[in-house]
Structures are given as C-alpha cells and as structure tokens.
Amino acid sequence: MYGYQLRLEFEASTGSTWPLNVGQVYTTLGRLERDGLVRAVDTAEEGQRTYAITDAGRAEVRAWFATPVSRESPPRDELAIKLALAVNAPGVDVPAVIQAQRTATVEALQAYTRLKSASADGDLSWLLVVDSLIFAAEAEVRWLDHCETRLVRHRRPDRRPITGTADVTGRQEARR
C-alpha cells in the first residue's frame, strides 16, 4: 500500500471525522520504515513508494490492539474548566451557562443522529465512530444535569440532606 491509499482507508473507516493530512502519513511511514515496522517494496513510475508491513510491525499492531488506551493524563476539557471557573467568577449566571451548553450539546447529538440514520446500513466501523460521538455527547449532558443539581444543593446548604449534622449544629451555635 502507498501513503495515499492508507489515508483513504483510514478515512473510510472513521468517516473523515479526524481528517489526516497526507504529509503526516508520509512522515509517519518514514518513521515506521526507520524502526523496521514497514519496508518499502517498490517504487512506481510516478515515484509512489509502496510499503509492506514487517513481522515486527505485525507484532506491534497486535500489541496495540491488546493494550487499553491510556487514561492516565485526561485530555484538557474546556467545558469542565469553564464551569470550574464560572462557579467562582463574579457575575456569571452559572445555570444559564449550563443550559446554553446543554442545548448546544443536544443539537450536536441531533446532528450526529441524523448522520447515523442517513447511513442506516452503513459499514460497522463508521457506525461505531458515530456512536462514540453520540455517547460522549450524552455523557456531557448527564454531567451538566448533575452539575445543575449539585449547584442548587450547594447554594442552599440548609436544605442539604441530613448528612452534615455536625456542621449544622456548629453554625447554629455560632449564631447564638
């Protein structure tokens, strides 16, 4: 396979959700060749190099599939950062921030769902990718619901369920 073909295959499976630039594909192939994971098999007239995977490359692929994706350093989440800052920033209407985001995220969900229903019997790889976007958006909405409830409870500490009794007595004593 040559670089351009690889790129097409990748985008066919993932529905060009994460577009690859061809330059990136060639640099990566160069690195893989250097590390002995692929080797160039021949060069066509137009100067296109064709690559084949080596045994070491195959072992690497198997290991990649067998290893869970690392969750060690969570990716930066702009929304979590925004809400974390909003609760302490003066003059920010946090419930409004939450509702605006919820509406936007549900709209994205609608758009993904349309994409999915348009390709009802599309190929499995692509469906799995769209589902992943849909479930991630859903999780975000659930988290927003949760933030909203937590916010309400936090702002009315007197209505908190009977957990922090010691705390409540403490405050009553201070008032006396």
Next chain:
Amino acid sequence: MSDPVLVLRNVTRVHGVGETRVHALRGVSLTVSAGELVAVMGPSGSGKTTLLTLAGGLDAPTEGEVMVEGTVLGDLSRKALAGLRRRSLGYVFQDLNLIPALTAAENVMLPRELDGVPARTARDEAAAALEQVGIAVLADRFPDDMSGGQQQRVAIARALIGDRRLVLADEPTGALDSETGEAVLRLLRARCDAGAAGILVTHEARHAGWADRVVFLRDGVVADQTRPPDVVESLLADNTST
C-alpha cells in the same frame, strides 16, 4: 411541515388548593406538526408527564387550551373525547398501564377492537406491531410473565397499532438496553416520517437526538429549546469542514 396536529396554547395546570398548590405547568405553548417528533427533557417534577397527559386529553388544563387536529379538547363531550383518544392517539404511559388479565396480543389489539375493527383484523395488526418491536414470539404471554423491557415493548406496540396521528410516549425506553432502545426510537422516527406527530419524554439525551426539536422544561415552563432542523443540520457541515 405545516398541518399542526397538536397545539397547546398558554396551558397552565395547577394541582391542589391553598398551601399545597403545585403549578405543574405555567403558560406553556407548543405546536407539533404532522411529520414532526418533539422530545421533552427536564428534571424530575418539571411537568413532563403533566404536559403529555394534557396533550392526550387524559387531564384538562386549569387555563389555556389543547387542540388535536383542530378540535379543542375542552369542547368535547366525554364520549367524543374518548373516541378521539382511541382513534387519533397512541399513548405510552410512564408506568405502562398494561392490563394484567390480557395477553400481550390482546393488550395491543384492545384499542382497535374498541374502535369496532373486526377481531381478525385487530389480531393481525397486533401481531405486526409486536413483530415491529421484536417480541412476536411473546404474543400469548401475560404481562406478569414478561421482563420489564418486554412489557415496555408491548406498551409501545399498543401505542403504534392502527393509524394514530399523534403518538405520545412517556419514557418509553426506560427498561430497555441501548440497542433495543435505539430500535424503538427508529420506529417512532419512522412513524413520524410517515406523517404522524410525536412527543417523546425522555431523560436520555441520546434518544432526544432522534427528535426534530428538543424542548427543555424546568419548573413548569419551557426553559429553552433547540433550533430548527435545518440549522442543526448545518452544524455538521461546519464541523466537518474544520
């Protein structure tokens, strides 16, 4: 999308009197047209079930009016209302409301029989509806001998049987696994694409994603709603071009 099937005009519903008064809905207006599926989301107690029972003529508003296919429900006699409910309306209750003494198939065909459809026709329609929700083999079981998810699917089949112009579903996917839940949503979507109007109450954003419009209720008022389908669709175009 013209032809409004359901119109709520400034609807308020107050439960109880004096100290215990609860404003379940206050001044809600909503129009659902033929071919349109609207999802309603909101925290527990925000008025979702109240909205649905008013739309379905199972309860009457304290103020405002509810129109189904041009008829103001409040103007109808009890008998006429019952007839309209049977013919035009499919309702999936939050607590299902299956009749325990009837089999799955009998539960599903009941509204058709009450409508005077010949028993044989009703039976065939029920079989088809059960087939659509994937439980054709359970036709002769009683609700008590079925799992929660299976009972839920019987309730959905009952709401979809016949040519209902308005389908109202209160949390119809609560007891279903994610694949079956999606199958039910596809079914509801297909029914709306075929010309019915639908309202889906759900806690799950994933299911609301199938709707043309999502309305957010909070404390009995519409707090926000999504933009029209063509705007939402264009989001994706922006997404993929970047």
